[in-house]
Amino acid sequence: MRAWLDGIVETTGLAPELVHAAGILAAAVMILLPIVGLAGMTVYLERRVAGRMQARIGPNRVGPQGLFQFIADALKLVGKEDVIPDPAAKVAFRLAPLIVFIGAFAPFAVIPFGYGVVAADMNIALFVVLGITSVEVVGIIMAGWASNSKWTMLGSMREVAQMVSYELPLGLAALSVVVLAGTLNLTTIAEQQTGGVWNWYVFRGPFAFVAFFIFATATLAGLKRAPFDLPEAESELVSGFHTEYTGFRFAAFFLGEYTAMILFSLFGTVLFLGGWDPGIPVALDAGIGRWVGVLVVFTKAFVLIFIMIWLRWSLPRYRIDKVMYLCYKVLLPWSVVCVVGAALQVLIGHSLGCGWLMGR
Amino acid sequence: MGYFRAIWNGISTAGKGLALTWRHLFRKTATVQYPEEQPYFSPYERGLHEFEPDRCIICELCAKACPVDCIYIEQVGRGKNATLTRFAIDYNKCLFCALCTDPCPVDCIHMGQQYDLSAFDRQKDVIIDFNKGEGPWRTALTSAEDGTGVRAHTDE
Numbered sequence: 001m002r003a004w005l006d007g008i009v010e011t012t013g014l015a016p017e018l019v020h021a022a023g024i025l026a027a028a029v030m031i032l033l034p035i036v037g038l039a040g041m042t043v044y045l046e047r048r049v050a051g052r053m054q055a056r057i058g059p060n061r062v063g064p065q066g067l068f069q070f071i072a073d074a075l076k077l078v079g080k081e082d083v084i085p086d087p088a089a090k091v092a093f094r095l096a097p098l099i100v101f102i103g104a105f106a107p108f109a110v111i112p113f114g115y116g117v118v119a120a121d122m123n124i125a126l127f128v129v130l131g132i133t134s135v136e137v138v139g140i141i142m143a144g145w146a147s148n149s150k151w152t153m154l155g156s157m158r159e160v161a162q163m164v165s166y167e168l169p170l171g172l173a174a175l176s177v178v179v180l181a182g183t184l185n186l187t188t189i190a191e192q193q194t195g196g197v198w199n200w201y202v203f204r205g206p207f208a209f210v211a212f213f214i215f216a217t218a219t220l221a222g223l224k225r226a227p228f229d230l231p232e233a234e235s236e237l238v239s240g241f242h243t244e245y246t247g248f249r250f251a252a253f254f255l256g257e258y259t260a261m262i263l264f265s266l267f268g269t270v271l272f273l274g275g276w277d278p279g280i281p282v283a284l285d286a287g288i289g290r291w292v293g294v295l296v297v298f299t300k301a302f303v304l305i306f307i308m309i310w311l312r313w314s315l316p317r318y319r320i321d322k323v324m325y326l327c328y329k330v331l332l333p334w335s336v337v338c339v340v341g342a343a344l345q346v347l348i349g350h351s352l353g354c355g356w357l358m359g360r
Numbered sequence: 361m362g363y364f365r366a367i368w369n370g371i372s373t374a375g376k377g378l379a380l381t382w383r384h385l386f387r388k389t390a391t392v393q394y395p396e397e398q399p400y401f402s403p404y405e406r407g408l409h410e411f412e413p414d415r416c417i418i419c420e421l422c423a424k425a426c427p428v429d430c431i432y433i434e435q436v437g438r439g440k441n442a443t444l445t446r447f448a449i450d451y452n453k454c455l456f457c458a459l460c461t462d463p464c465p466v467d468c469i470h471m472g473q474q475y476d477l478s479a480f481d482r483q484k485d486v487i488i489d490f491n492k493g494e495g496p497w498r499t500a501l502t503s504a505e506d507g508t509g510v511r512a513h514t515d516e
Binding site: 053054311 | 374380393
């Protein structure tokens with residue numbers, strides 16, 4: 001991307017700052033628009049799958065098979081009155097949905113959708129993803145506090161406790177892959193997994209395998225999806241931190257939620273499920289194969305999203321103390337075991353000279 | 361419950377729940393797509409009345425049997441020369457008990473299958489004169505087909 005932009009600067013003689021700014025803008029739009037569309041598709045998928053699981057049909061009226069339902073819903077939300085409660089803290093109230101939205105969207109810049117199909121190929125990409133997504137917490141506590149309502153306050157308190165706690169096992173589970181891979185660059189991590197199913201990090205030894213499930217569980221909790229949807233527990237808290245939000249601001253929260261779902265599915269795909277590797281030894285790193293690779297990544301991500309939806313409509317909600325128990329007494333110790341185990345595995349791989357064990 | 365046992369319990373019961381919903385994913389749905397698809401009713405369903413004015417002998421037994429007095433019968437002439445001028449049922453009152461169908465000596469009134477009833481005017485539309493021919497009620501389906509909206513309403 002950068003080299004290509006430099007090439008444009010050389011051939012046309014435009015100001016480099018201008019060309020780079022335009023390039024950044026173009027990349028942002030190119031990522032933002034399809035992801036918003038995919039988030040809408042995820043909402044649709046969720047509603048259809050939920051319907052089937054409850055012996056009903058789900059939305060099937062708007063467009064073919066109800067495919068445009070989410071567009072209709074979005075238009076309805078945009079058309080609604082934008083209510084800001086009188087006792088609310090106005091600035092924080094307005095800022096909160098933006099922060100959540102940005103926290104969910106910004107990490108897409110470093111996610112490799114395919115070989116070289118990445119807006120910013122950073123050597124600390126994994127760190128950036130984990131770091132920026134935790135900004136969401138700030139937006140949520142702002143929303144909860146600024147709304148000046150006890151439901152939102154309790155909801156955001158729970159949410160923050162949960163998200164901050166689950167970031168530990170999430171980070172440690174990701175770290176066990178980093179230990180194996182020896183890099184934080186997501187493109188390199190995905191590249192190391194090409195060449196067949198046996199090269200995917202889930203299947204490289206027991207530690208990464210367990211780490212994947214810890215990662216999935218922690219992701220579920222971090223995305224506040226059932227069975228960890230305490231912050232929005234309808235039966236107790238109306239709808240948690242976004243109770244007081246209407247119209248477009250609510251839409252931003254909603255979209256941010258589903259976007260984060262896609263983000264973490266892509267992240268899990270790149271970390272554990274081989275990125276753009278289709279499972280057979282085929283090189284997808286040049287020409288048209290690169291775009292086939294993008295398709296493979298999204299297929300895997302949508303399988304993960306389907307599993308999230310499936311879990312949501314299968315399991316009842318946890319109690320808050322059980323959520324904390326699960327985090328600190330189950331997931332956290334086992335993720336530490338995974339990191340240490342992965343380190344040992346790398347050591348053994350080094351002494352045996354076996355690249356498969358080390359992740360190369 | 362011990363620590364490891366609790367973990368195993370959590371995983372295995374989650375698996376059971378997932379298996380259940382997975383089976384449901386491929387089951388037939390219970391939804392009836394209403395205006396296009398009509399739900400099944402028993403032949404004994406007590407819907408809107410069906411009335412055959414040609415067979416009616418104007419004995420008024422149905423009106424006498426009615427517990428809520430919702431059948432209005434008007435006639436011209438006496439005895440064999442009598443002609444029916446009005447046979448109206450007030451659906452504001454009717455409770456669909458089917459007691460009017462039992463005493464009829466010629467079986468000219470019986471309960472039909474139509475159930476999706478709604479109208480805009482209480483006085484004009486809900487009291488139906490069956491002597492004028494067919495009942496003026498229309499189903500949601502017919503009104504959806506000719507573009508007058510899903511909500512059922514009456515003819516002129």
